[in-house]
Amino acid sequence: MDAKARTVALIRRQFQQLVPPTAFRLELDDGADADFVADADGPGSPHRPALPLICLPDVQERLFAEVFADLNVEENDPPARYAFAVLKKINAAIEAHAADDVEVSEDILGALVGLMSAVAGGAGVSTDASPVRYSFDRPDGGEDTIRISEVRTLISGFGSTGLRTWEAALALGEHLLAGHGPQVAGRRVLELGAGSGFVGLLCSKLGAASVALTDGSPEVVGRLAGNIAANGVANVSAGVLRWGAGDEDHAVPGGVDVVLGADLTYDAVLGALLAHTLAAALAASPRAEIVIAATVRSAETVGAFEAALAAHGLSHTHTVARPAPRFFYYAASPPIRIYTVAKCI
Incomplete structure (x- = not known):
């Protein structure tokens, strides 16, 4: 080009x-x-x-x-x-x-x-959802697009506002496309706290065998159906999964190869619940690879997440997302960490 x-x-x-x-x-x-x-x-x-x-x-x-x-x-x-x-x-x-x-x-x-x-004439002032398209170059050549319905009314790093795809999800997408994360082609993927479903939908388009989008909010899960349909992907499902211990809504599915999540550590309590669920995911699928993208909004919440991982017998390493993305545009500040989580040996 x-x-x-x-x-x-x-x-x-x-x-x-x-x-x-x-x-x-x-x-x-x-x-x-x-x-x-x-x-x-x-x-x-x-x-x-x-x-x-x-x-x-x-x-x-x-x-x-x-x-x-x-x-x-x-x-x-x-x-x-x-x-x-x-x-x-x-x-x-x-x-x-x-x-x-x-x-x-x-x-x-x-x-x-x-x-x-x-x-x-008054057009353009709307709280309705807008189609947002995230285009990228496939590793095997050609361009593909992820279609998401978003309402931008929540604050992001750009200062824009919505039910939206957050910066950490875009950074994780860049990470996967650059070949730095786990391979997803032909593998079974579980996304935690899926939100718009961007990460899981990207995995589907990269050839994942199956993708399970999960979120703790039934309302969010209901909206995911529209994004799945808009992308024409038959191997993607959506369901409720709450973090931590509890009833069947907290049960982590087994038979998973890759566990992904983005922007899930913005609250110390949620970080502790997430660590519990990650430990449960490794118990259900011992060979699963786990990658979590976390926006560093405060040292305290990130530190609490890392401490919770250790408390559940999990180790971690992290890199910092590249400041100049190739395909998915997002603010470079605050920084975004890409965590790889594993069971302590």
Whole structure:
């Protein structure tokens, strides 16, 4: 994929993930997005400063066709106010190079005017769920997409708000795609505290034999059915699993190869219950591999989780998630730890 195609893919993927406009990137990080435009004086003349690739007419044409041509703001896909803010940022970035004879394409200007009218008419202020699409490059080539219905009304590291996929889940997804975590292809996966189901759905698309999405909230489990259906995956199920000791809702299934979870340690009490359930998972499936992604919001809660692991006879190691994700965009702060948990030997 050349730099122009990668620039369009960068913008498209962020737009589909509803990355906040304040954090939205319009240029690649590797320096490949600059296009040097020669002065009109002919060969050997000095070169103007590098222009962002979004200034080029063919890139704008492709960007409009792939990202902005078929918006469905009436169905909140995406929210009109969000689309307007992103397109306004793109328009301003291109206009900043007007002195270099750069112009915004008529298609992009038309889309901006249309969104401006929609926002002025009251569109875009909605608490309804929006489809969010997380696209990634498969290890075997080609692109795949995870579709999640989200309502962004909860605070995230970006300062955005919702029933949403949290940063730690995105970091765990990056970890798996980079080949640093357990292999999931052909294996049975259990996700704890699944929330939107992002991690488990990613595992399904990476070839897991089966995926069990679990959460302690029956309401969350009920919503997971919609996300499973939206992704057309037949090997994914959803059910209630409460952490700690108790009735049948606390029983960890056996026959599991991989146990995953993300953003589960934000409360010391929950961390202790999670440690109990992880120990139960290893008792039911002694050969299972366990990986937990934890956002470090406070040293106390993370320390309590690590102490609870030790109290249940579990050891752990951790790495810090990469600050520059390749596919799933999230805030770099606070840091996210990727824990590998095992039984103490």
